[in-house]
Amino acid sequence: MSAARWSMLLAAGVVSALGSALAFAPASFVDLALDRATLGRVRLADANGTVWNGSGRMVLAQADDDPTSADGLILTGMAVPNRIAWSLRALPLLIGVVDASLSLDPARPPVRLSGTPAELRIGGGGFDLPSAQLAKLGSPWNTIRPSAALSMRWDGLSIRQGVLDGRASIELRDTASAMTPVRPLGSYRIEINGNGQEVKLALSTLSGPLRLQGSGSWDRRAGVRFDAQAQAEGEQQAALQSLLGLVGRRTGDKTVIRIGG
Numbered sequence: 001m002s003a004a005r006w007s008m009l010l011a012a013g014v015v016s017a018l019g020s021a022l023a024f025a026p027a028s029f030v031d032l033a034l035d036r037a038t039l040g041r042v043r044l045a046d047a048n049g050t051v052w053n054g055s056g057r058m059v060l061a062q063a064d065d066d067p068t069s070a071d072g073l074i075l076t077g078m079a080v081p082n083r084i085a086w087s088l089r090a091l092p093l094l095i096g097v098v099d100a101s102l103s104l105d106p107a108r109p110p111v112r113l114s115g116t117p118a119e120l121r122i123g124g125g126g127f128d129l130p131s132a133q134l135a136k137l138g139s140p141w142n143t144i145r146p147s148a149a150l151s152m153r154w155d156g157l158s159i160r161q162g163v164l165d166g167r168a169s170i171e172l173r174d175t176a177s178a179m180t181p182v183r184p185l186g187s188y189r190i191e192i193n194g195n196g197q198e199v200k201l202a203l204s205t206l207s208g209p210l211r212l213q214g215s216g217s218w219d220r221r222a223g224v225r226f227d228a229q230a231q232a233e234g235e236q237q238a239a240l241q242s243l244l245g246l247v248g249r250r251t252g253d254k255t256v257i258r259i260g261g
Helices: 003-023 028-037 091-095 238-247
Strands: 042-049 053-061 077-079 084-088 098-103 111-115 119-122 125-133 146-154 157-160 163-177 186-195 199-207 210-219 223-232 249-251 254-259
Touching (some): 028 053, 091 098, 199 223, 223 238, 238 254
Antiparallel strands (some): 042 053, 053 077, 111 119, 119 157, 146 163, 157 163, 186 199, 199 210, 210 223
16 A cells, blocks of 8 residues: 555544544533633533533632632532533534533523634623622632622623623622621622723612622733722611621721722
């Protein structure tokens, strides 16, 4: 058999082997992609299936953790109770196009993912957590050990080179803290507005005796920079003074909270 014939057979064998490897690539590879894209803050645990059709548990990892891969190991942080599931079409990727769907909440339609690996577009969607232990996110949450019912909603988003473009909102309802018997402290909304360069953050109070208001930003280099003011009102004002002393610096009748920067 000629050298050219052997070369063709070898090339065909390599292509076949690579194709088989890609077809059965484990779902844990998705964790590696999330780790890189989110600087280790979002991970995937208990992954099942393949990179094309799989499921797992999303974990918001603590900033001071050194999370391991999701290959059967436990990640520290706040885990989303519902398993997420995804479906990714292989053929469009051959021309650099992403065509996928992501199910975050069984009660809601799947979220569409499209675009390219360099600029990923995320269709509108949301999810709800009936009880979220925010202390598992690490500092500064672990100081007051808060919990709340959490919901997140967003319109169409795009992510280009790790930078967000679009709007989203997070609501924390019936928030409580292990450091005070006052329950609930209140309900709050965090508005997230990405302009393709940095992400603007705004905090407001919807209801409750603990009033919070603040603003800040996030970018890949500087991280989070956030300033807020807290003030107790109504009949619970005296009972909340010790909690206010834990969260920041007192200035008159208000407490100044600063994160980062």
